[in-house]
Amino acid sequence: MTGKRPTIAEIAARAGVSIGAVSYALNGRPGVSARTREHILRIANEIGWRPSAAARSLSGSRAHTVGLIIARPADTLGVEPFFMRFIAGLEGELSERRTGLLLQVVEDHLAAIGAVRLWWAERRIDGVVVTDLWAADARIPVLEQLQIPAVLAGRPRSDTRLPAVWADDAAAVVSAVDYLVALGHRRIARVAGLPALEHTTVRIAAFRAAMRGHGLGEPRVMETDYSWEAGMRATRELLSRRDRPTAITFDNDVMAAAALNVAHEMGVAVPDDLSIVAGDDSQLCFLVRPALTALSWDIPAFGVRTARVLLDMIDGRSPRSAQVASPRLVVRASTTAPPPA
Amino acid sequence: MTGKRPTIAEIAARAGVSIGAVSYALNGRPGVSARTREHILRIANEIGWRPSAAARSLSGSRAHTVGLIIARPADTLGVEPFFMRFIAGLEGELSERRTGLLLQVVEDHLAAIGAVRLWWAERRIDGVVVTDLWAADARIPVLEQLQIPAVLAGRPRSDTRLPAVWADDAAAVVSAVDYLVALGHRRIARVAGLPALEHTTVRIAAFRAAMRGHGLGEPRVMETDYSWEAGMRATRELLSRRDRPTAITFDNDVMAAAALNVAHEMGVAVPDDLSIVAGDDSQLCFLVRPALTALSWDIPAFGVRTARVLLDMIDGRSPRSAQVASPRLVVRASTTAPPPA
DNA sequence: CTGAAAGCGCTTACAG
């Protein structure tokens, strides 16, 4: 099963030097002459040598691997195109820095904490990426206590010094409100995501503030679990009222698409009677009819940046939070001026 | 950064035995008395000992990790809900068997081969999962030459002895044709996926055979790259002909959803003028209108089974291919009897 | 049933 993989001992023998010299040469450290180094590198290359990850970790105390634990019920995964695109960006950057990505999918934060503890205890990882942050997040104190390098895929927080990578989704929500108000809408509602998630509350707050800023009072906000069922329920409830909204902003695409169907069933025309703004601008937005106006952002780039911040932290550089480009509104067919009152 | 992780040396000291005895006790091997074993286990548990993955790999020559390399252009990822659901199943089973999942996302097979070579040379993995198999797949000879344990997420093949895990998608395609024919359809077309993919050709062949079996001659089959754009183009072409089909089966959901829009634009009513069958039964199928009849299958279970076959192979058991439950047709609103001729 | 030791493949002080 193992084959005869070349080792530095073999290189040392061929080059006629000690294994220490080989190690120095291979790692670009002082301690060998330029000639020797070149010779060693050539041999290593010829015989296709690659460092044993295990041996490197064991002596160097670095796993050259980071972890991503996705804490979501299995059946909601794959619905949101977010993760695969985030992972694609994250992993691309990690590969370039010769770092592996260990992935685990669990049901909840408790299981996520167990998984990260195990990985850390086994020294399988040098750090972790934390996604889907909750307003009160049990993972953070654990990461801090164990001193595990970690980056938050979310806003910087006051309850931790862990670095964060985030997009200004609050500004994005405001831009959506501004746009709808400019069209003439005054009754704008929001179908938000999981209230436990921090970004949900941030966006709700931004939404409320924007509405107040326009002198439109307290808007209706429905909280959901992001599922299409919840999206339908919330939409149905909003549209059942006498003073129903003329526009609704949704926290993701799936719920916005589901709302399209509810509106149709209820005889509410989109966009003429109801304008709809979706959340993430996945393909879903232009597969449904009418195509959905949505907040669009570069998710792979978000992954790339997240990887960089984590790797810098692992390399011992003082971790710095980073902001990626804000989502911007992409206008499609699901929004227009409200019906005359 | 490292902290003071407990080692077996510490356990040995506390228990007053040798580290060899500790290792035997911890691994459930003979060589220690029941009393000693129990004592050692208790201490290990008390101090929260976990084996160092690096030390285990280095001495045991097993990485306790398998690899999954997704070879797709980044922008097509996340569209298909397949991968996240497959990964969820795969990873769940791996976790139970104490095995990590290393993930990499690359552009094409050449890069995938480079990645697996590197992982293998570094001894980061004990085996790999191969998805998106091509009819002629350059990855297979490399895996065989390097003798890397691998499982194919696809049909068993004559060009390799590697075990495969698959669903009978040919039978599923036939069942869709049977269903449409029973409704009265005679002109049924197919919008297939990437022709390089083996399952695409298998499904096309099954489709053609089923049509011939019903005495319906040679049907039209369009090949695509699975994208919504290609789905639209293919549908537009099919619907532009005088003898346009009364039903189309699609190889995935995205193209079927896109077809809905093309039909609408062209004034072709679904399902009255055109029946549509989608590919994978993702949420997309019931978010669009009309909701799409689709071939449904348990993707997480497919992942679980794939993990099991690979782990058995790594454990040295003779690898055996396995079949999971066939996709079955879920009838929704996008299919009905054809219009009178 | 148990202990002492070699070895996995590297890195890294420590002498020369």
Add this chain to the structure above:
DNA sequence: CTGAAAGCGCTTACAG
């Protein structure tokens, strides 16, 4: 600039 050696934390024959 270079060599010899210890050590990372385990596993596994090999003697007792």
